[in-house]
Amino acid sequence: MRTSYLPKNNRSGVRIKKIFFLVAVFFAGAALFSLAEGLLVSAVSPLWKAENAVVRSLTKVSGSWKSRQALIRENAVLKEKILSLELESRALRLLVESDQALFELLGRSGDRPGIIAAVLTHPPQSPYDLIVIDAGERDGLVIGAEAALPEGPVLGRVVDIFSNSAKVKLFSSAREQTNALLERHGVPVILEGRGGGDFIVEVPRDTEVEVGDRIISHDIRGSLMAVVGEVRVGPTASFKEVLAKSPANIFTVRFVRIIP
């Protein structure tokens, strides 16, 4: 560290030159990088694929180091969970079948074809709630196509497409607003993203909302979008603040279904 003894005028001239240089770099970068966007993403995609493969194999290796007792405990917990999920799925199957019959009566097809894509990057690699997938223009993707989990819940929309990859902006992206329905009484709400898979919804104070309530999409399918995690209401506030969470863990999601 040294003390600068330059005269003040000279120093401010040097500072202005440096600022001018930084602004020039910014504008030159904007021009250059806007041309090279697709090229850069396509060039890095194989690296992300390789990273995913390495992480998956490392996870498998670390799994084999677990102790026998821990595996027995985990096995018992998982068996219980399977039984409970089987019961739940039997109950839901009846509802799905009646929904399908209703769609057919209304002349609307129940099944929508989709493309399964692997997730190349997801938060926290990305500072925004945005994922990069390994399907693109070649696979018939279009901007605005919906991205959902293979199990059903919708996550976001395709915002950018390259030849063999695409970007999906999640509904939970900061300040992203999506029309949705609070399932309990079919109340239309605006789901606002807060990042990290979280949402915030404002509803009138008298609206009945409870933790665990589902927030579903506004379309005919009514796909799950979020689950209420907390309800806040001030003593004099006229609105309730509902904090909701994405049903999917966006930090570990591996596959998505793209519905054109």
Place this chain on the structure above:
Amino acid sequence: MNLRHLAFITILLSIIFLPFWLYLPMILSAAVFFPVYWEAIVYGFIIDIFYGGGIEGFSELISPAALSATLVLIILLWLKERLRLNF
């Protein structure tokens, strides 16, 4: 290869493979340590290309990360001068 080149490659690889809460502090540290660290603006563009909504053109608010990096670098210039730091 000097320290600045090494830092550039390390941070670039971090942007590709590591979570943002690791590479953003690395960029900030490099911006404090190296004089006029214009590479931070390049990182901003790269972050927005890889993980953001893309660069739409001059009519839109271009690359928020690069714009933030430029502003931080300008503030750091002034701050380093005020603190009489010569790096």
